[in-house]
Structure formats: structure tokens, C-alpha cells
Amino acid sequence: MSQRDTADHDRLVGWLENPSATRGIRFKLDDGSWQRRTYQELARRSLGAGAALADLGVRPGDVVPLVVPGGEDFVTQFFGVLAIGATPSVLPLPLALRAGEGYQTQLKAVTARIHPRHVVADPRYHDIVAESVARIGGGTEVVAPQYSDRVEDAPRARSDLAVLQFTSGSRGSPRGLRISMANMATNLRMIQNWIDPVGHGAVTWLPLYHDMGLVGGLLGALTLQVEHALMRPEQFIRDTPGWLAEYGRAPYTSMCMPNFGFERVLATVRADHLDGMDFSAVTGVISGAERIDPAVIARFAGLLAPHGFAVHALMPAYGLAEGTLAVTGVGKGDVPRLARVGGLERRLGEKLEVSEVVDLGTEPVAEPWNWQVSCGPPLAPARVEILDEDGAPQPEGVLGEIFVEGPSVAEGYVDAAPEDLARLNGGRLLTGDAGFMLDGELYVVGRLGDSVKINGQSVFVEDIEMELAAxxxxxxxxxxxxxxxxxxxxxxxxxxxxxxxxxxxxxxxxxxxxxxxxxxxxxxxxxxxxxxxxxxxxxxxxxxxxxxxxxxxxxxxxx
Structure with missing residues (x-):
């Protein structure tokens, strides 16, 4: 393994060798209480998990799917797999996909692509997972999270892959992506240089089978060994005010969530919930995963502003699983910008009517569907271009397909077809998303596959949906x-x-x-x-x- 490969591996897994005995992660339990583990305790448990998996027959190079809720078992099983040179693949939980035949069908399709010899599943999901993988044959063994006391002499090996990440399926069926150690290490550096986390990280609730939750919500903070907290999505939904209160009581600095998270806060948190709280420590609120609604994030900032929150803490971003996660982002301390775009129908390769560009504030945003939110400049070393329908680069202000190039772009899809290679190959990615550049910053309009052409121009459903919701x-x-x-x-x-x-x-x-x-x-x-x-x-x-x-x-x- 080269010196560079070693550095990439250590960026993700190196904390196991020198874990902090003082800093750690708090995990929210089913009874609503919190349990804290130091990184030293988590490292020991991770090595014990790896030893137990090796005893079960997991070998270097194996892909091991995890069907485990976000919590201590997830962290230790994920890094236990990596510690023995295997590759984790985090799969959705049954409740995420309305458990039933639909879940079993998707789980069968996913596991059929990778033919795992072992799947680690939480005991409460054992039966549905076992029934699903049995349909593909091959004798896949479904095991519960296990631990061995054999830590000091536990087997150790290195994998070239950091994770086999499945896309969410919004563009079609979920696709398996090979995220190399180099891809992951590069993206973690990009994120850490962008956010510059210090002291405390986040109280994250995002699902860990999604790239935003895994990379942005967990791995970025864990590999720096900052104080962090982890809860599950259903816990956030049940007690959104309680989640926000964690920030008001302790100096957590980051948040990361899609529109849904902001909307949930606005729907459930009252002004009196925030009495006595201080959000001045929050310096990075990352929004992404879908078209960003300016009215929603402005209302969120307005809700917290009387309690020390600054609008420049909002950091809209653009990313996707094929890029490991982050591609662009508004800089720390910069106020997000909004561009008013005229005309409801838009043609790829033509200049948009941008009538004004303003800073986002805390006041209500009228007609949010007419405003595009800047997702910031590319995060070095990523490169972003806008292409027309013929693949030609376009100047600023022209609508086209977003193209991304750089060392954090995934190695490729599992079982890639020829058309996949045209889209994702050699660190180059045609995203299928439409957007434009302005003053060096990316504005994301919508997905090309979700738009419809009328009189030769594209109408994006995101615009329509935003107007209906607003x-x-x-x-x-x-x-x-x-x-x-x-x-x-x-x-x-x-x-x-x-x-x-x-x-x-x-x-x-x-x-x-x-x-x-x-x-x-x-x-x-x-x-x-x-x-x-x-x-x-x-x-x-x-x-x-x-x-x-x-x-x-x-x-x-x-x-």
C-alpha cells in the first residue's frame, strides 16, 4: 500500500489506533435518555466487533451489509467491518420504506447485486431480512451484532473500498456505488476544510443509510473525534423540540438536514420552547439533499434569531452520493444569496433572466418559487461545469446539466451498464440535475428527469411544488x-x-x-x-x- 493509500485509509479508520479517552459520542436510547461513550470505548468495541465477524467467517474484501439502527451498535459494527479489511454497505431499515413486500423486494434487489456471505441485522429485523435474502439463494447468513473479547490480537486488514453506498432511489432503482478510501478521504477533507469544526460537532438525526447522514452526519465528526451526539430519525420526529433544545443547552456547532428537517422544526417548535436557550455557538447549518426552499430556511433563521442565531450560519450546499457527498457549499460566515429568475419555462443552453441577487435574511420570502438559492462555490478540489444538451460547457447565467469532476467522485456503479459509464467514469459525473453558475456559485434548479418540455422549454416540478406548498x-x-x-x-x-x-x-x-x-x-x-x-x-x-x-x-x- 502506497504512502497516499495509507493516508487515505487512516483518514477514515486511523482513529481506532489512537482514540480519545475524554471526547466521545452521546447516543439517544429508546427510553429518551442519553448514553455517552468515549472514542476509546467505541474503538475497543469496534475491534471486538471485527474479531467476532472474522470468527464468523468474514474475510478481507467481503461486502457486509448492515441493517442496524443509528446508535452504538451501528458505529462499532461499521468500523468493525472496516478494521478487518471488509467493506460495509449500509441498508435502509424496514420502517424507512413502509415495511412489507416493498421492503423485501428492494432488499432482495440490493443484496442480489452484491451477493454477500453475511448480513448484520438488528435482532428486531432478523426475520424480514432473512426472508428477503433467502429469495436470492447463495446461503447468505444473517447475524446479529456480536462482540469478542479478543481485541488486542484481533485480525486487522485494509480495504480499498470505504463503503458500498446505495443511492436513495429518487432517480430510479437504488444503485450501488463503489466509494473508495481515496474518494472518502478526499470528501472528508473537503467537508472539514469547509465547515472547520471545532470542539463540538452536531446532534445528528439523519438516517445513516443515506450519504448525507453517514458522511455528513457521522463520519466527518467521528474521524476528528469531536464531541458529537446521535439520534434516530423517528426520535427526531417524535421530539423535534427536544432535538433543538440540545443545541440551546450545549455548544454544538453544526446541523445538517434537508428541507423536511427545517419544515418539521417550524411545524412543532414554538417560541416559548426556546426560552433561555442560546444558539450563538451554531456556526454551520447545512441544507441540501434536494432543491432548497428559501422561504423555509429564512423562517428557520427568523425563529432562532432572537436567541443568538446568525443568518450567516446557514450554509446551503449541493451534493450527491455519486460525489461521495459534498460538491459545493456556501462558505462559513458568508450570507447565502438568492437570485430572482424570471420566466416559468426554461430552455437548456439559454441564458436565464436573473433580475436581482440579494442576501438571504430572516424576513419572509415572497414567491419563493421565483428565487433560486445559491449552493455556494465548488469545494476544492472539485470542479463544476454547466453543460448544454450537446455536452458543451456554458457560461455563467445559462441553464444546463450540472457536471462534476474530481477525486471524490465515486469509482463507479456496481454492475455498471454502458450507459452508466457515459454518466459516471474516471472521476467525471453527469449528475442529471439542472442548474446554473453565477459569480462562481452554483444554483440548483431541479432534476432533468422530473421536468417536462413545453414548447421546447423545461418546466421543473420543483418550481410547481414549491408554489403549491408556499x-x-x-x-x-x-x-x-x-x-x-x-x-x-x-x-x-x-x-x-x-x-x-x-x-x-x-x-x-x-x-x-x-x-x-x-x-x-x-x-x-x-x-x-x-x-x-x-x-x-x-x-x-x-x-x-x-x-x-x-x-x-x-x-x-x-x-
Whole structure:
């Protein structure tokens, strides 16, 4: 192993050799209490986990899927796998995908691609995991998290892969990505140089099977051995004010979450919940994983501002699993910028009508669908370009596909097809996302696959959904917007699990303002649980649109 390879490996796993006896991670337990472990205790348990896995027959180079909730067992099993030269692959939990046949089908599809010899599953999930992997044959053994006292002489080896990361599935079926040690080490350096964490890290609740949760929520802080806290998504949902109170009582410096997290805070936290709290230590609030809603993050900043929170702590970012995680981000201490973009229909390769650029504040943002949030400049050494439909680089202010190049771009997909190599190969990535550059900063507009062309121009469902939500017509927790072509004509479909009632006409009118014709809009009321979600709780728009085309979306009878 070269000196560079050793350095990359140590960036992720080196803490096991010299763990802190004073700093550590707090884990939230099922009864609501917290249990703290020092990094020294976690390192010893991780080596014990690795020894137990080796005794079970796990060998260097094996891929070991983990179906384990976020907590101490997750940390120690993840690093136990790495310690013996195997590669962890973190899979969603049953509750993340509405457990049942859908979960088993997805788990079967995922494990069929990697044919693991062992899967580590929390005992409460053993049966559903065992039944799923049994369908692919091959004798995969499902084991519970185990530990050995044989720590000092535990086997040690090094893997070239840091993790086999599966995408969330928002672009289609989940895809396995080979994230090398070099990819991971580079991205961790990018994130740490960008955020510059000191002292305390975060109280993270993001799912650890998602790149934002694993890399941004856990590994970045853990590899620096800062004070950190870990809770599960369902704990955050049950007690969002309690999560926020951890920041108000202790000097945690970072937050990391998608729009949903901010919306959850705004829906559940009252001003009196914050009495006596101080958020002045919070210097980095990273928002990403989807199109950022400026109205939501402005309201979040306004809620906390009377208690020491500064708007320049907001750090909108752009990233994706194929880039390991982070690609661009607003600099620490910089106020995020908003660009007002005129025109509802947009053509790739054409200059956008940017009428003004302003700093984000804490005041309400009117017509948020007309504003794009800057996701900051590329994080060195990543390079970002905007390409037209022919693959030609475009100047600033022109809409196109976001292209990323750099050493943190994943090695490739598992079982890559020729079309995959055209998209992801040799550290170069065509993201499938649309955006533009302005003053060296990236603005993300939406996903090309979720847009529909009308009169040769692209209409993005993210714009429509943002207007509907901002106007109070829909809740993004219970509705989504999809678009495509039906019998040669563009169509925009609002799928809602709650009847719109007297807002139906408002919904159709809002869509018509984007599409230019009333006949291009439709509202479909469906039963709760109909909208398919990714493991990161985003709507699977392509799957939903296909179900509509195939007549599998059934109108709710009481609508």
C-alpha cells in the first residue's frame, strides 16, 4: 500500500489506533435518555466487533451489509467491518420504506447485486431480512451484532473500498456505488476544510443509510473525534423540540438536514420552547439533499434569531452520493444569496433572466418559487461545469446539466451498464440535475428527469411544488408533483393523500400558470401510503409517474 493509500485509509479508520479517552459520542436510547461513550470505548468495541465477524467467517474484501439502527451498535459494527479489511454497505431499515413486500423486494434487489456471505441485522429485523435474502439463494447468513473479547490480537486488514453506498432511489432503482478510501478521504477533507469544526460537532438525526447522514452526519465528526451526539430519525420526529433544545443547552456547532428537517422544526417548535436557550455557538447549518426552499430556511433563521442565531450560519450546499457527498457549499460566515429568475419555462443552453441577487435574511420570502438559492462555490478540489444538451460547457447565467469532476467522485456503479459509464467514469459525473453558475456559485434548479418540455422549454416540478406548498395548497408530507408526456401532450399531475377540498381550483390554476393550458393539469387523490418514497423520504417521482401511465394509481373513493 502506497504512502497516499495509507493516508487515505487512516483518514477514515486511523482513529481506532489512537482514540480519545475524554471526547466521545452521546447516543439517544429508546427510553429518551442519553448514553455517552468515549472514542476509546467505541474503538475497543469496534475491534471486538471485527474479531467476532472474522470468527464468523468474514474475510478481507467481503461486502457486509448492515441493517442496524443509528446508535452504538451501528458505529462499532461499521468500523468493525472496516478494521478487518471488509467493506460495509449500509441498508435502509424496514420502517424507512413502509415495511412489507416493498421492503423485501428492494432488499432482495440490493443484496442480489452484491451477493454477500453475511448480513448484520438488528435482532428486531432478523426475520424480514432473512426472508428477503433467502429469495436470492447463495446461503447468505444473517447475524446479529456480536462482540469478542479478543481485541488486542484481533485480525486487522485494509480495504480499498470505504463503503458500498446505495443511492436513495429518487432517480430510479437504488444503485450501488463503489466509494473508495481515496474518494472518502478526499470528501472528508473537503467537508472539514469547509465547515472547520471545532470542539463540538452536531446532534445528528439523519438516517445513516443515506450519504448525507453517514458522511455528513457521522463520519466527518467521528474521524476528528469531536464531541458529537446521535439520534434516530423517528426520535427526531417524535421530539423535534427536544432535538433543538440540545443545541440551546450545549455548544454544538453544526446541523445538517434537508428541507423536511427545517419544515418539521417550524411545524412543532414554538417560541416559548426556546426560552433561555442560546444558539450563538451554531456556526454551520447545512441544507441540501434536494432543491432548497428559501422561504423555509429564512423562517428557520427568523425563529432562532432572537436567541443568538446568525443568518450567516446557514450554509446551503449541493451534493450527491455519486460525489461521495459534498460538491459545493456556501462558505462559513458568508450570507447565502438568492437570485430572482424570471420566466416559468426554461430552455437548456439559454441564458436565464436573473433580475436581482440579494442576501438571504430572516424576513419572509415572497414567491419563493421565483428565487433560486445559491449552493455556494465548488469545494476544492472539485470542479463544476454547466453543460448544454450537446455536452458543451456554458457560461455563467445559462441553464444546463450540472457536471462534476474530481477525486471524490465515486469509482463507479456496481454492475455498471454502458450507459452508466457515459454518466459516471474516471472521476467525471453527469449528475442529471439542472442548474446554473453565477459569480462562481452554483444554483440548483431541479432534476432533468422530473421536468417536462413545453414548447421546447423545461418546466421543473420543483418550481410547481414549491408554489403549491408556499401557498398552503398542499403539504409536501402528503403530496407531490410529477410530470411527463401522455399521448404526445405534456401533463402535470398533483398526487395528494389528502383531498384538496376548496383549494382544488387554486391548485389547477397554479399549475396552469406554469404549463400555459388548463388541460395539462390534473389532481389525483389517493390513499395514504400510495406515494412511493425513497429511503431518504423523498418522493420517487419516476415510479409514481410510471404507475400513473400504467393505470395503477387508484383514485380514492371518498375524494
Amino acid at each position: 401557498s398552503g395548497i398542499i403539504s409536501r408530507r402528503h403530496a407531490t408533483v410529477v410530470a411527463g408526456v401522455v399521448r404526445g401532450e405534456p401533463k402535470v399531475l398533483i398526487v395528494t393523500e389528502r383531498p384538496l377540498g376548496d383549494r382544488l381550483d387554486d391548485a389547477l390554476s397554479a399549475v396552469t400558470s406554469f404549463t400555459g393550458a388548463a388541460g395539462r393539469a390534473e389532481v389525483l387523490n389517493v390513499k395514504r401510503g400510495t406515494i412511493p418514497l425513497t429511503s431518504s423520504r423523498k418522493p420517487r417521482r419516476r415510479s409514481l409517474w410510471l404507475a400513473y401511465l400504467e393505470g395503477r394509481l387508484k383514485e380514492r373513493k371518498d375524494s
